[in-house]
Amino acid sequence: MKLSSFAVPILSASTAFALSKLPRPHRRAPIVHDVCGSLNSDLILNEVIDSLGRATVAGHIEVCLCLSDVVKFVESNIVAQEAVKLLGDHVKVEALISGMITGLPTGSHCSYPDHARALCTDSNPCDFECTDGYLAFPPEKPTSCKCPNHLMECDGKCGHFKECPSKAPPSRRGNEPQCAAGRTMCGIPGTSTGQPWKCVDVTTDPTTCGGCLNASPFGNAPVAGVNCEDIKGVIPGTVACGNGRCIVKDCAEGFFVAPASDACIPVPEYATVDSNQQSGEAIPGSAGSIEGPKVSRDELTAALKHGAGIAIAHFGGPVGGLKTPRDVTSGIQHGTGVLVKPVEGTSAGFKATRDVGLAHGAAKSLTAGHMGAFAGTHGIRGVDGGLIPGAGTCAKGV
Template sequence: MRFASVYRIIISSALLSPLLQVGASDLLHRGLSIDVCGEVDAELKIPGLFGLPISFGIVKACLCTSTLPEYVAGNILFLRAIALFGKNTVIAELTNMVNECGSRTQCHYPAHYTPLCKSGSPCFFTCQDGYSAYPTGNYPTQCVCNYPYTECNGKCGIFKGCPSTYLAKRDAPKKCSEGFAACKVPGYSKNSWECVDVQNDLESCGGCSYDLSTPSGRDCSAIPGVSDVSCIKGQCVVHKCMMGYHTDDKHSQCVDKGTELLAAQYGLEHHRLE
């Protein structure tokens, strides 16, 4: 009986020791923008002594290679496999299973994403930092900041002004990362500026609406008659207009139905009203 107790203690230690090595850093998503995902339905087998494979059960789940550390750490199915072969070996085998499954897909994610592989849509994701997935449904492609929210320093929400973390000095060079522009901060000194994501910012879409020189962007939220609008790739995209308006063919503005009717009566429907 004494030997049996000692044996159980040794086995328990062998099972728990590798799990204690799964640190917090392994459980954090690494923020990759490209991933490989797929619906796995196969047996997890790892070569053991003399090359003989050891089976650890059937894995039936939609998995992404970037989230395998979290998946392994939180699944009791892999306790024995980790104890015998280590976490890295188990993750490597699961990675092979994802790459070899029939639904294997290379996924491209936008900023502010969190991957959420699901059946029928391996590249599905949700958005964080206040952003919303667009379009809605099973196949989003972007994380957008919807009206009435605005972007401020990488967050989407309702802000009272949005000063840059680092305000420029009078003669300091105004440099921003690719896709961003140095825009004036309304309500602050004339030399204050911030880096704005002009490809997605609702109030400075396509360029600075409050530029230090000449405004080059568009404030999508200021479009007359607009009810729901987004800034997508530097262009205002109108999703919905207020009562009495409708979107134009390009979904770039809201057209007043009354003005349109009046123009039609006078044969001006194809002329631009100044």
């Protein structure tokens, strides 16, 4: 039997109608943003006035609630149901409770990952729990809901499915974990926990300061950070990270904190001459005279700029002092001290050229004095001319 041309359209229409009646998988719209807070107040119905002219109180509500859960709350809460009876309209009650949440001074605006449901608590109004078979990840402080590798995603669900022909494989990006706001996802090389990444605050974490040290398998955070604990010369536990830069508080012996407090600078050998002399150590020199180490002009200037001191101590014979360029003046900066101690057997304390000047606030301590000899300074006629107001000159004797 042949079907007429008239019957074909009718058959097609009936087939389409039948297909439209087939059940479709339910897709719940994901909650991305919500407002949550802890309510602890009376539910007042201003539209219902009692015999004394006062608004009726339906009851007291004490619960942590989100806007997305108000409808379910009104359906199940005794106080809310009493308000529905008095007002005769559940929509008005829902609006009243929603207004109470948004009017909270301590209300929180929350964001949730896919496959999550708001789980408001007094301690964490923005807490959530994963649904549809997904698991919270990472377990300690979850930021996403992830389908484990041994399970399969199918039509918005995570479970033990043998196959999922009705849906194309999900994209990798749609399944990537996410870090909370203000945190960066950084890689962890050689981890034994099975999680090759972590969420950190690169503005305050001293081990990942200013950025990631290793790339993460997810996201595209730049690898531009430093581990402040690895700074050479720093004492462990005395370094911090602020605004993405290391803050050094103390340095090990032989180092001093840089002016910018971001590093430890080695103390030059010639900057420790004074401490060696005080401990009784002799500085090698030619026979019959004592000479300090020869220091270049650039090295001396660099040391003085960092606040190092030059000490010329007394010895048992003629002294030439530390051999330094006579015209080094720019290196003596604020807070730099020049200490000249007496030489046994001579009254010569310090000789300076006329162009030696000190910056404002620096101090010259010209100290001379040995037993039975002239106490004071000698040959410093040009020093006073180089002094800037505020600098002090001190000459002492015994």
